[in-house]
Amino acid sequence: MREKFIEFRNVSFRYGDNEPWVLKNVSFDIYKDEWVAIIGHNGSGKSTIAKLMNGLLYPQEGEIIINGLPVNDKHVWEIRKFVGMVFQNPDNQFVGTTVQDDVAFGMENRGVPREEMILRIEEVLKAVRMEEYRLTEPHRLSGGQKQRAAIAGVLAIKPEVLILDEATAMLDPRGRKEIMQTVAEIQQQSEISLITITHDLQEVVKAERVIVMNNGKVWDEAKPREIFAKKDELRKIGLDVPFVAVLADELIQNGIMIKNEPLDHDEILEELWTLHSKM
Structure with missing residues (x-):
């Protein structure tokens, strides 16, 4: 039986006391080594879910459990060791002068020994097919290359779950395909849970399970094939088939x-x- 890694228990969230609820009474589980896609139209609450998983936000109601720990001030820094996130714009994540330096940054903050850092840099750059760009300045990379470098930087800290929050939204179709192929390979080769958050149904094909958000609630939860079969219903909630x-x-x-x-x-x-x- 698979072990639960992330648990949302009747979670509700809003950005201000007088603001509407962005999430209302949301519950779901994500298991270890599972690939789950969370989809929904803009404003459905899916990106808020990503921030709640990493402790960037806390729920006003309900509870979130990550690897057995509740997401709160007491445990948030420990939880962030488990959870790696890649955002829509990779430029916001770069801090190093070269790809290699950027990949090393997170490990340096965690006190990883230099010998181990060198091995991990080689490993993750190979995993995302960026070995030949290790000494390149990040701003000289293409959009797809930047995202692969950002993914490498997150993988280097060895998270137990990798969250891609609209990570392909700024890429052309070829770049999107390359990134999704990369993450599929990583998920198959590593013991890691993968959560892809998107509004593009083309990106959920290889996921084991899809959670569909609509107006801050879980609209449906099923395998990709079962979700795709509901074409008319998907169109009604603003998703392109x-x-x-x-x-x-x-x-x-x-x-x-x-x-x-x-x-x-x-x-x-x-x-x-x-x-x-x-x-």
């Missing part, structure tokens, strides 16, 4: 019976090839 799901519907309406809800282009091609082979 992935192109593959739309194409599958068009094919069905034209008499081509797609049996399984396809998650990506490979799956829909496989379905079409199987149908063609039976003709």
Whole structure:
């Protein structure tokens, strides 16, 4: 049985006493070594969830448990050792003059011995395919390279959960694909929980589970294939349905019976090839 790592218990939050609730009575669990995608339209509360997980914010109601510890003033610094975050704009995270220096920064703050730092720098830069840029100044990198460098800096401190808060929002489609491929590889190779927070349903395909937020509440929670099947409902809450799901519907309406809800282009091609082979 999988072990719970993050627990939200009836959590509510608002940014001021007279402000509307951003989250209201939100409950869910995230398990160790699990990949969960949290999706929702702008203003649905998903980025607030990310900040609550890292102790940047505290709930006004309810309780958050991270690795057995409640998120509060007493435990927040210990909790932040478990939780690594990558934000939308990587420029806000860079502090080093080179990629290598930036990756080393978090480890220096934690007193990691120099020999161990050197090994970790090699390891994480290889994991994100940035070895050849180790002496490059961060501002000279492309958008996708900056995000990979930011991810390397977080991985170097060996968190038990990695949160990507709209980490691909500022990238072009190629950059988004590269980052999602990188994090998928990291999650498969490492014992780490991965939480991707996004409004782009294309990015949730490889997640084990999807939590859909709407108006500050958990609207649904299921596997990606089950979420994609609810196309009309997703559109009603302001989420764009992935192109593959739309194409599958068009094919069905034209008499081509797609049996399984396809998650990506490979799956829909496989379905079409199987149908063609039976003709």
